Amino acid sequence: MDRVPFGRPVPRPCEAALSPLHREDSEGFCPLCWGALGHGLRTDEEPYPIQYYYPCSQCGTELRLLPPQTVMHNPSVEAFYREHGIELRETPPWELCETYGEMRVVSGDESRVEFDLRLGDAVAVSTVDGRGTLLSFERES
Ligand SMILES: [Zn+2]
Secondary structure, eight states: OOOOOOSSSSOOGGGOSSOTTOSSSSOOBOTTTOOBBOOEEEOSOSSOSSEEEEEBTTTOOEEEEOGGGGSTTOHHHHHHHHTTTOOGGGSOGGGGGGGEEEEEEOTTOTTOEEEEEEETTEEEEEEEOSSSOEEEEEEEO
16 A cells, blocks of 8 residues: 655645545544544634544644545545546645635534535535545536
8 A cells, every 4th residue: 555655744734745534444544653543623713614633642643634635535526626637646735725615514413514626617515524435426517
């Protein structure tokens, strides 16, 4: 399995090199020490009012990701971007931030976030659980 080195200990959301959740299993591991990561959702901070956070149980590092960044490895999401000329594996994460549309916490389940991905005129509405799982992905036409 390829391991991509992380450039910064605590990446800001749009600078996260690769999500620690980009694994076939959905449990995250700390890129610094491979400790198990916790999981939670913050909705009270600017400039990113909705962020998932992943505190390491071992070294105390806390990773943060914007909701769209938790599912950029998903085949449906990759295909959506590819159709618009963007290869996710070859594109720096910060260049994708402008494609992230509105985000909202799903009422009734505080761990889930719904957001839009916008590529030109194309919009896809996604729901995620913060653990790298894409719960729904619907394209609007
Ligand atoms: Zn750690």
